[in-house]
Amino acid sequence: MTVFILRRLMQSAVVLMVMSALVFVGVFAIGNPVDILISPQADQAEIARATAALGLDKPLWEQYFIFVVNALHGNLGISFVFNEPALRLIAERLPATLELAFSAIVISVVLGLPLGLYVGLKPDTAVSRTIAAGSILGFSLPTFWVGIMLIMVFAVELGWLPSTGRGATVSVLGVDLSILTWDGLKHLLLPAINLALSRIALVIRLTASGTREVVHMDYVKFARAKGLSQRRVIGVHVLKNILIPIVTVLGLETGAVIAFSVVTETIFAWPGIGRLIISSITVLDRPVIVAYLMMTVLLVILINLAVDVLYSLLDPRVRYGEARA
Amino acid sequence: MTAAAEDDVAIEPPRAETPLRRFLADFFASRLATVGLVLLLAVIFIALFAPWISPQNPYDLAALDLLDGRLPPGSQSADGLTYWLGTDDQGRDMLSAIFYGLRTSLAVGALSAVFALALGTALGLLAAYVGGRTESLIMRLVDLQLSFPAILVALILLALLGQGIDKIILALVVVQWAYFARTVRASALVERRKEYVEAARCLALGDARIMLHHLLPNCLPPLIVVMTVQVAHAIALEATLSFLGIGLPITEPSLGLLIANGFEYMMSGKYWISFFPGVALLIAIVAINLVGDRLRDVLNPRLQR
Numbered sequence: 001m002t003v004f005i006l007r008r009l010m011q012s013a014v015v016l017m018v019m020s021a022l023v024f025v026g027v028f029a030i031g032n033p034v035d036i037l038i039s040p041q042a043d044q045a046e047i048a049r050a051t052a053a054l055g056l057d058k059p060l061w062e063q064y065f066i067f068v069v070n071a072l073h074g075n076l077g078i079s080f081v082f083n084e085p086a087l088r089l090i091a092e093r094l095p096a097t098l099e100l101a102f103s104a105i106v107i108s109v110v111l112g113l114p115l116g117l118y119v120g121l122k123p124d125t126a127v128s129r130t131i132a133a134g135s136i137l138g139f140s141l142p143t144f145w146v147g148i149m150l151i152m153v154f155a156v157e158l159g160w161l162p163s164t165g166r167g168a169t170v171s172v173l174g175v176d177l178s179i180l181t182w183d184g185l186k187h188l189l190l191p192a193i194n195l196a197l198s199r200i201a202l203v204i205r206l207t208a209s210g211t212r213e214v215v216h217m218d219y220v221k222f223a224r225a226k227g228l229s230q231r232r233v234i235g236v237h238v239l240k241n242i243l244i245p246i247v248t249v250l251g252l253e254t255g256a257v258i259a260f261s262v263v264t265e266t267i268f269a270w271p272g273i274g275r276l277i278i279s280s281i282t283v284l285d286r287p288v289i290v291a292y293l294m295m296t297v298l299l300v301i302l303i304n305l306a307v308d309v310l311y312s313l314l315d316p317r318v319r320y321g322e323a324r325a
Numbered sequence: 326m327t328a329a330a331e332d333d334v335a336i337e338p339p340r341a342e343t344p345l346r347r348f349l350a351d352f353f354a355s356r357l358a359t360v361g362l363v364l365l366l367a368v369i370f371i372a373l374f375a376p377w378i379s380p381q382n383p384y385d386l387a388a389l390d391l392l393d394g395r396l397p398p399g400s401q402s403a404d405g406l407t408y409w410l411g412t413d414d415q416g417r418d419m420l421s422a423i424f425y426g427l428r429t430s431l432a433v434g435a436l437s438a439v440f441a442l443a444l445g446t447a448l449g450l451l452a453a454y455v456g457g458r459t460e461s462l463i464m465r466l467v468d469l470q471l472s473f474p475a476i477l478v479a480l481i482l483l484a485l486l487g488q489g490i491d492k493i494i495l496a497l498v499v500v501q502w503a504y505f506a507r508t509v510r511a512s513a514l515v516e517r518r519k520e521y522v523e524a525a526r527c528l529a530l531g532d533a534r535i536m537l538h539h540l541l542p543n544c545l546p547p548l549i550v551v552m553t554v555q556v557a558h559a560i561a562l563e564a565t566l567s568f569l570g571i572g573l574p575i576t577e578p579s580l581g582l583l584i585a586n587g588f589e590y591m592m593s594g595k596y597w598i599s600f601f602p603g604v605a606l607l608i609a610i611v612a613i614n615l616v617g618d619r620l621r622d623v624l625n626p627r628l629q630r
Contacts (some may be wrong), residue, residue, distance in 0.1 A: 023481060026486075056495075140561075142603075145584060157594075228485065259474040282572055293480075297473070300472065
């Protein structure tokens with residue numbers, strides 16, 4: 001197990017290294033940030049001074065070298081626009097994004113699991129067919145359009161829920177959270193549902209197909225024959241066995257949820273890292289773009305690693321298979 | 326096999342069961358899939374013939390009247406044209422804009438999926454046929470690609486490349502090729518061990534010929550299914566990126582851009598500028614997914630009776 005984790009960590013480091021070079025060189029190739037940051041009336045000397053101040057007059061390899069050295073010291077550059085360390089900008093906004101992503105995943109499990117179980121246990125009822133058709137729709141609906149429609153119905157027409165921002169926040173251990181205040185919760189609800197939608201559909205599908213396979217297994221029949229209650233058979237014997245793929249897929253989806261929050265944050269003006277990256281791309285704030293991409297790539301790599309480890313802990317068969325190999 | 330089946334259908338109607346006829350009968354046995362196919366054909370028709378069936382050329386500025394801006398659905402223009410779906414802020418007929426938008430969205434989705442199909446299939450076949458180090462290199466790349474969320478990869482690429490229809494197609498191809506490669510490799514690995522491949526080898530046919538003429542046709546069914554899914558996926562992703570303002574430029578108005586354009590008027594209750602392009606997008610994606618779902622069931626050998 002330790003060897004496995006070590007090997008995966010080394011691979012991750014290599015991937016991160018390659019990505020950093022790609023992103024850095026690529027970001028370097030787009031536009032000239034000086035053109036955007038400085039007033040059009042500036043003369044040649046002023047432009048040269050601004051270029052030198054941003055370190056853009058050095059050759060590319062030197063810039064990359066400085067970037068890597070600084071990155072290893074925890075410094076991913078100073079934002080051209082905010083004049084603040086890019087990493088701090090991201091760290092300030094990360095809790096908002098994580099809160100949103102976490103809420104979305106909780107919603108998708110809380111709604112998806114029971115609905116999926118129902119479809120799996122009684123596949124031929126009208127309700128099941130409706131749920132299954134709904135899950136196809138959940139896959140097909142583009143997130144951003146659903147978000148707009150949610151705003152139209154619940155914020156504009158009905159006026160029940162706010163459509164922008166985080167609302168009131170409470171500071172817990174130095175981290176601002178919306179979920180703990182009534183106002184914040186109201187602000188969180190629409191974006192979280194929006195982000196959760198396609199994952200609800202995913203959980204329904206996984207649960208339904210898993211359940212349909214498992215209910216015909218001998219151990220389930222045996223549990224029934226023992227006279228266990230329906231609740232215990234479903235809750236323990238069925239659920240335990242279908243949970244492994246669901247946990248794995250949801251774990252892997254966490255990275256996608258964080259990446260996809262770009263869309264939801266833009267629509268609901270949620271002050272997380274997703275909105276930061278979109279505005280940074282439009283104004284060519286290179287350090288922030290690089291820092292965001294590196295952070296997200298790192299996050300995805302770590303999540304994938306954690307899921308792999310979790311998977312082998314949950315399913316003894318995987319561990320044994322590995323020991324033999 | 327397909328050629329024989331088509332001949333049979335074309336010449337005369339003996340009720341003999343041919344693979345094609347069984348396939349069609351299976352497909353149309355689902356009413357939902359039939360509806361999906363009809364919708365899909367309608368969408369393709371609109372996309373192909375948009376310039377001829379649109380009431381107005383939405384990008385001919387001379388035809389637009391700013392005074393007609395933001396009219397609700399069903400309004401009349403000064404010269405008697407009815408705006409069935411309303412107009413946008415520049416007095417553009419939404420119905421025409423949607424027809425043109427479908428054209429762009431569908432073209433981008435289909436093109437990128439075709440390129441991804443070509444690239445992924447070539448690499449997947451190569452991996453399965455050659456094996457060894459080539460295979461592990463390709464499959465390592467596939468795993469790496471699939472471990473990153475599609476939107477993150479697209480975001481990285483578009484941040485680097487900038488806007489443009491060619492750039493977004495490139496980004497979509499990079500996002501999608503791995504699905505094709507994985508699918509082709511999986512079925513080619515099974516097919517490779519079959520006798521007909523051995524027979525082809527005994528005939529001393531070239532590797533390229535065995536791969537393209539013998540292996541590839543037998544790997545097609547799962548590929549077709551992945552293709553439909555990926556076209557739908559590409560359309561949705563392109564719309565999302567264009568909505569965020571980092572996809573297509575304003576000169577190539579896809580459905581995503583139309584929706585983004587209407588978003589600012591949403592708060593004042595002018596829903597139609599965002600709503601109807603979204604419905605069109607939804608119809609296109611759902612239709613493709615319905616057809617794809619049915620194809621998956623019909624082409625799945627495990628479910629075949």
